[in-house]
Amino acid sequence: MKKYLLILFLCGINLPVFAQNKTFNIVSFGAVADAKTINTKAIQKAIDACSAAGGGMVYVPQGTFLTGTFHLKSNINLFLESGSVLKGSPDLADYDHFTQPIYGITYFGILYTNQAENVSITGAGTIDGNNPAFHDFTRAKKIDTVSTHFSRQKNNYRKVDSGIGDGPVVPNKDRPHQMVIFSDCKNVQVRNVSLLNSPFWTMHFADCDDVLVSGIRLWSGLLVPNADGIDVTSCSNVIITGCDIRTGDDALAIVGYNHHFEIPGFSGKRHLSENIIVSNCNLQSYSSGIRIGFLDQNTVRNVQVSNVNITNSTRGIGIFLRDEGSLENLTFSNINIETKFRTGDWWGNGEPIHISAIRGKENVKLGKIKNVKFNHINCTGENGMLIYGTPESVIEDVVFNDVNFELTDSKLNDVAGGNVDLRGVLGEKNQIFKRDIPGLLIENAKNISINNFKLSWKNPRMPFYTHGIEAENFENLRIDHFTGGASPINKTAARIFLGKGTGFVTDDAKGVVRQK
Incomplete structure (x- = not known):
């Protein structure tokens, strides 16, 4: 482990200061990587010991460790070694839970950390x-x-x-x-x-x-x-x-x-x-x-x-x-x-x-x-x-x-x-x-600016595709450099269709239809 930390240091990878000096391997606290044993208590013991020592790294080595809910604390880096897996238990009884007035019993997931500072999860696991x-x-x-x-x-x-x-x-x-x-x-x-x-x-x-x-x-x-x-x-x-x-x-x-x-x-x-x-x-x-x-x-x-x-x-x-x-x-x-x-x-x-x-x-x-x-x-x-x-x-x-x-x-x-x-x-x-679906629908909006908008239609076949841009109930709408138009199969649709609104400005009024 010390060799690994030295490599990280020489490669210029910054670790939290508290993680460079104190390391707490979850295996040392009873965790077993057999993908069968529930390791919640062992993991929490490692975290608690790390916290009691003022912080440091809680280290998860290679292997699959089943767990329920555990809790990180301040000044702790949970480091997952490459090839390590913290896997959620299939049994809900292994997770912490609480009761809400409307929703009833609610289960936490694997990791719940509350009111902590300087806390991290790192590594390739x-x-x-x-x-x-x-x-x-x-x-x-x-x-x-x-x-x-x-x-x-x-x-x-x-x-x-x-x-x-x-x-x-x-x-x-x-x-x-x-x-x-x-x-x-x-x-x-x-x-x-x-x-x-x-x-x-x-x-x-x-x-x-x-x-x-x-x-x-x-x-x-x-x-x-x-x-x-x-x-x-x-x-x-x-x-x-x-x-x-x-x-x-x-x-x-x-x-x-x-x-x-x-x-x-x-x-x-x-x-x-x-x-x-x-x-x-x-x-x-x-x-x-x-x-x-x-x-x-x-x-x-x-x-x-x-x-x-x-x-x-x-x-x-x-x-x-x-x-x-x-x-x-x-x-x-x-x-x-x-x-x-x-x-x-x-x-x-x-x-x-x-x-x-x-x-x-x-x-x-x-x-x-x-x-x-x-x-x-x-x-x-x-x-x-x-x-x-x-x-x-x-x-x-x-x-x-x-x-x-x-x-x-x-x-x-x-x-x-x-x-x-x-x-x-x-x-x-x-x-x-x-x-009906235009390329861009604008409804109940003000101070809308559209510049250099390119719209194209690829193989449209449905009659509900309509206008290029449709605006309803607008105030101050500006459209400049709009390339494209209505759905090519809809002969009644407009390049730009305007319903109720005020303050419309465009650099190209071709194909603009106003609602009568």
Whole structure:
């Protein structure tokens, strides 16, 4: 071990100071790498001893160690050697749990760390949530008919003729929740490890400050429901960089919760998420590659996403205002997006970019989406993009600059096409509803600037594909250097179709049709 640390030092790899002097091997505390023994107590003993010594490294050697829930503490680096696996026990009794008034018993995942500072998980080893133990991979979870009642296909929406299609698979009634949680922590690092097969959210940062996630491989399983990649809730000063994330549910989710579940030890803070950087990542998701905002929402602000590939996803970038608080100062640059339709109960419907502000809760003052920029974006998708506000929450100050979009035909158009998916809103008719699809839909928005937007259509065959750009209930819309037009098979559609609105400016009025 000392030789290994010396090699890291000579190679210029920085370890936390507290990890260079004190090492606590979990095997020395009784852990057994036989993939049978439950090692929760042995791992926790190593952590407790490390903490009592003032901090250091808890070392996991090669081998597979089954475990339930354990807890890191301040000034500790959990180091996973190459070839090491911390694997979740298949028995729920091995996980810590607590009771919530509404949800009943809730199980923690493998690692829950609360109110710690200077804490990290590093190395080339693996944390494996063992999701096959908690799901039936022979059955698909079906979408509810209430949500699909107003869709174009009604009960046939996303229908699968045989097998499980695109999933998601059916979870057991009870399963461990977030596989790795850091709650109310400061100076947190997760570097280079693999996080695999989570039965629920994979890694959750709640109310943390100063977080770095770098170089990880996070594959939760593309067929597993609720298996988000990284969830950032009410955190400040977060950097996520150089990661490969492939998930069933959202690959990255950034929200500012205005309340939390009653988790033991949680401090009860309620604050926004701010100052978040995401860069140089590859993302795949059967829901959204990146999701910002949703229900139980406080403000999210100052988010920068750059040099990211979002491929094989059901929705690319999703920005959702459903509650109080605002989503503001969001910038997306140098991003490639590829989206498609799916069968089964996944959220999202093939949109590369989705921005919507519509009520999801009663008795709250709905917030705002404002100051959102998209620069140098290349998209291929099977559904149109949308900026969809409502009269009580008009979307403000959105810029599209140098955006290329190829809208392609889909083999699933018959069971999924021609709809808008706004789920998470009040009212059955607002969930998933039938609508003609332009390349870009703008509704209830003001101060929208579109510059150098190129739209092309690849083999369109469905009559519901219509205009190039459609705008309804807008104020101050500017479109310059728009290349492309309406769906080539729809002879009545316009290059730019304008409904009610004021303040329209363009450098090329050819093909602009105003509603009479």
